[in-house]
Amino acid sequence: MAQQPIAEQRTRLETALEEFKQISDVLDVPTLGKPRLPKNRKWTLPCPDRKALADHPAGPEDEEVKKCLQQHSYLSKENEAGESYVKDSPKQTGRK
Amino acid sequence: MFRRFAGNIPGGANMLFLQHPSVLTTLLEVAWQSRVHNPARPLGDPFHRSNVPQLPDGWLNALKVITVPPIAPPASTATAESTQLAVLWDHLIYAYMIENTRIYEIFWRVLHEFLHGEKLGVPTAAAQHWLRNTEELFYRDPPPFSITTISSHIRADMRASRRNAYWRMFGMDLNHGADNGQPYSYVKADAYNNEFVTIFEEFLREAWVAIINVSNTSGSNPRDQGKLENLVANLQNMLMSRRANGNLSREEFAFVSMMSWFHLTVEFNSPIIEALRAEATGTEQRLFKVAQRVGLPAHGLSKSYFDIADPISRILILIEANGTGIVPHIVATAPPGALLNEIQVALNTIITHWSIITGRDVKAGKVAVR
Numbered sequence: 513m514a515q516q517p518i519a520e521q522r523t524r525l526e527t528a529l530e531e532f533k534q535i536s537d538v539l540d541v542p543t544l545g546k547p548r549l550p551k552n553r554k555w556t557l558p559c560p561d562r563k564a565l566a567d568h569p570a571g572p573e574d575e576e577v578k579k580c581l582q583q584h585s586y587l588s589k590e591n592e593a594g595e596s597y598v599k600d601s602p603k604q605t606g607r608k
Numbered sequence: 609m610f611r612r613f614a615g616n617i618p619g620g621a622n623m624l625f626l627q628h629p630s631v632l633t634t635l636l637e638v639a640w641q642s643r644v645h646n647p648a649r650p651l652g653d654p655f656h657r658s659n660v661p662q663l664p665d666g667w668l669n670a671l672k673v674i675t676v677p678p679i680a681p682p683a684s685t686a687t688a689e690s691t692q693l694a695v696l697w698d699h700l701i702y703a704y705m706i707e708n709t710r711i712y713e714i715f716w717r718v719l720h721e722f723l724h725g726e727k728l729g730v731p732t733a734a735a736q737h738w739l740r741n742t743e744e745l746f747y748r749d750p751p752p753f754s755i756t757t758i759s760s761h762i763r764a765d766m767r768a769s770r771r772n773a774y775w776r777m778f779g780m781d782l783n784h785g786a787d788n789g790q791p792y793s794y795v796k797a798d799a800y801n802n803e804f805v806t807i808f809e810e811f812l813r814e815a816w817v818a819i820i821n822v823s824n825t826s827g828s829n830p831r832d833q834g835k836l837e838n839l840v841a842n843l844q845n846m847l848m849s850r851r852a853n854g855n856l857s858r859e860e861f862a863f864v865s866m867m868s869w870f871h872l873t874v875e876f877n878s879p880i881i882e883a884l885r886a887e888a889t890g891t892e893q894r895l896f897k898v899a900q901r902v903g904l905p906a907h908g909l910s911k912s913y914f915d916i917a918d919p920i921s922r923i924l925i926l927i928e929a930n931g932t933g934i935v936p937h938i939v940a941t942a943p944p945g946a947l948l949n950e951i952q953v954a955l956n957t958i959i960t961h962w963s964i965i966t967g968r969d970v971k972a973g974k975v976a977v978r
């Protein structure tokens with residue numbers, strides 16, 4: 513069997529370990545009691561429904577729940593503005 | 609996948625369980641959309657698993673931004689587009705190992721009891737969300753057009769579909785049959801890797817020899833790099849043959865996602881674990897307690913199945929991606945007292961738990977018959 517060029521062997525050597533580190537990095541999972549996954553491996557998830565948040569086992573004082581509740585209240589204000597616009601907009605008149 | 613979506617335990621996991629099932633399905637679709645995709649690699653390669661599309665981008669992108677905040681996958685770890693590693697999923701062997709604990713059947717019974725009566729008590733408010741999501745995602749047909757929709761009139765039984773995939777890829781069936789103790793009926797394809805277990809065990813045996821000689825820099829050294837290369841090439845060919853043109857990629861994605869949900873459920877004292885009064889220290893201990901509550905014993909070696917699942921998945925992905933390039937790192941030496949490299953550490957864990965699971969001591973030397 514022909515020997516591979518040394519340069520190519522070195523590249524495959526570096527590539528395999530590098531690839532394993534990349535694979536392990538991407539497949540990294542959180543562990544109980546350890547810090548969360550690093551920022552560049554973290555998914556951004558939407559906030560659950562406000563009614564569902566009320567059932568969070570750690571309750572409303574949990575930091576993530578607080579953050580979501582703040583976002584929900586922002587959404588509620590937007591809704592109020594929307595309703596107000598509808599209320600105040602002039603009535604549609606028929607064709608003259 | 610779900611363990612990675614959670615981001616941390618228990619905070620992220622508890623938030624994940626409160627999501628609507630449509631959001632969880634969208635997450636899986638986005639994960640498929642963001643999968644690493646290097647068209648220069650052969651189709652079926654870990655970095656080019658499939659060309660089958662997710663929901664059309666216009667539709668999926670609208671679903672992503674309809675939530676607050678919008679769904680976003682992790683940032684890429686590389687700069688070149690062709691090698692961006694945003695999303696990978698575990699090897700099918702991960703799903704095989706987790707399912708061998710009987711976790712799927714055990715939680716089937718949990719849902720059955722909670723949804724039909726109060727024999728296990730009334731689920732807590734937080735557990736209600738877990739029950740709804742689990743039933744919706746894993747114990748009924750998936751929603752139409754989803755990437756995880758792999759059931760149809762052609763293959764109506766997901767449990768049989770999983771066994772079919774395990775048989776084809778590893779030549780192995782699960783260690784348990786149906787609930788009534790009878791063998792589980794499924795299609796046993798003629799094209800399957802019937803030599804996988806033999807070759808893989810031989811590979812582990814040679815890897816062990818290399819690991820225990822890692823500091824051996826003088827005198828005779830029984831490491832056999834040539835044999836390791838032959839075994840790894842064999843494994844790579846075997847696995848990639850089953851993946852030609854992206855075969856089994858969607859099934860693998862669906863099955864590892866499913867098993868990761870159950871794995872996450874027992875990795876901490878999650879709401880459903882608390883509702884079952886099955887709190888414990890240790891993943892397998894929680895599963896044992898849940899199993900006791902529903903009268904279906906988990907596999908006695910569940911700890912080894914949980915512990916082997918992650919490293920064996922990563923090693924098989926690396927073998928598929930890199931082939932014999934892994935061998936120099938298995939036989940690499942290190943000065944006395946130095947740490948093993950990451951590949952050797954992963955193999956060490958696999959060797960330990962494979963020996964426990966199979967009852968065949970990979971660390972024992974071969975006896976030469978004269």
